[in-house]
Amino acid sequence: MLAQRTALFKSSGTAAASAAAKAAADAGQEIIDLTVGEIWSDLAPTIRDGAIEAIRKGVNRYTETIGMMALREALARKLSVDTGQVWRADEVAVTCGAKQALFNAAMVLLNPGDEVIIPAPYWTTFPAQVLIAGGQPVHVETRANGYVPRVEGIGAAITDRTRAIVVNTPNNPTGAVYDSETSVGIGRLAIERDLWIIFDECYGDFIHGDDAHHPIVSIIPEVRPRTLIVNSFSKSLALTGWRIGYLAAPKGVISAVKALQSHTTSNPNVIAQHAALAYLQNSDGSYESQLRSRLAGARQTGLSALSALTRIPVPKAMGGFYFYLDVSGLLRLTFGNGEAKTVDDVVNALRTKAGVAAVSGTTFGDPAGLRLSYGVPTEILEIGLTRLVEVLNAWE
Structure with missing residues (x-):
């Protein structure tokens, strides 16, 4: 059974x-x-060379549960540049891909029966992980608005049981990119109704035409204390099989994630960590x-x-x-x-x-x-x- x-x-x-x-x-x-x-x-040359060098040195031991300090510091610097705000290593957790970052978020944020607003169409893992954590997905349709949710539609879906809103831009599967007005509106709703925002920007490096990617904490900084940023190297560096992602969030959230991850996967693959660090330290962007x-x-x-x-x-x-x-x-x-x-x-x-x-x-x-x-x-x-x-x- x-x-x-x-x-x-x-x-x-x-x-x-x-x-x-x-x-x-x-x-x-x-x-x-x-x-x-x-x-x-x-592979990106810096990724390949970083992995080979780690193997040559015989790297094979556990790291800290949520990733090597040097890698978390490098990621904090990257986030600081990307968002225009200062991030610290204790606000970053390295995970086994973005899926684990999202799973960790659901497990440390949700109590049984909590509702999470997820615009539809949605990446299938979003509602699945909410359900695993005991929560209830609440879907808001976006088709009529070019697959970008209307802020009033999200507002109408909020109840006393709502705990979080998932924001996935650029969106999987639709390719829609949220405009800054929509993101600001969602941020204000989260502040007014005391909600978390789970901000998945795994496709943020791939924007086409005149559109632009706006990290939500950049355009409405006051939402940062209630925002979890999910990202990975899987898409941006064509590195899906290496399973290396990260979560940026308030220090208290990261502390809870560290405790949780210590009982699930422990640290992400150590060679992948060294490869990601080499990339962050040496890449010229080419x-x-x-x-x-x-x-x-x-x-x-x-x-x-x-x-x-x-x-x-x-x-x-x-x-x-x-x-x-x-x-x-x-x-x-x-x-x-x-x-x-x-x-x-x-x-x-x-x-x-x-x-x-x-x-x-x-x-x-x-x-x-x-x-x-x-x-x-x-x-x-x-x-x-x-x-x-x-x-x-x-x-x-």
Whole structure:
């Protein structure tokens, strides 16, 4: 008999979509996999060299539970530059990726029955971790406002049981970037209603066009005592498999996180820590610039291919590296027997007819959305999206 909490969640929908793509490929089908949230790239030289040097020196011992002091100090300096405010090492915890930072946040902030406001569509892990911690996700729809929540909508969702608001910008899965007015409004709500803000900016390095990323503590500094900033190196340095992230928060929160993490993973991988420290100490920014340039090119190639869609709006793709399609126009059509088509039918058709694997919006709480990653090589992306357009334009 399993614990009751296991009924509250299931495996990640993005992982399931990736597994379905792999199964199809293993069965002999040619598959272009656009499901996974990572960038196909070589290592940054500073990351590679830092890891090799640590291994050469025989580094293999535990570090402090929430990361080496030198790394936390370097991260505090980075946060100080990024936000325009002074951060200290005792306000930073190094974690096994951003997922652990978010899990830690949920576990140290939430009591059973506490509500957490999560704009939808949402990254599937947000509500899952709230449920694991005994809380209750409360979703606020954003589709009608270009996938950016309206402050009044968040305000209407607040109750006496609300404990926190999740702010994820640039957003996964939609690519929406919150404007400063929205972030300030959310911050003021949090202050007025005595709420925590969990600010996930893992895609903050990837902003396109005239949009800009605004760390919430930069534009409304008075919200800092109630804000937890979640970030990682997974996206910005194409380092997903290394599992190295961090949490910045008030000292009391970090102390609680340290105690919690001492009973879960203990310290993050020590070689990954040394690699991240070497990057922070020695990077000249050229790797990041090249990565952003490559993604910008892939985005333009993808948008050009998607512009041929006839019944689906071309996505804005303001931030991150996802195209998020609104396929609601296709779902009005029905099968011959009168059964309504769903976005899952669209995903299945793309995999079987186009050889393209995508993630269904149902994974993100959206019955009419579809996520495509453009972190793959540009030539593969162009082939995949051309096939996708052909199938969707012929949809009946």
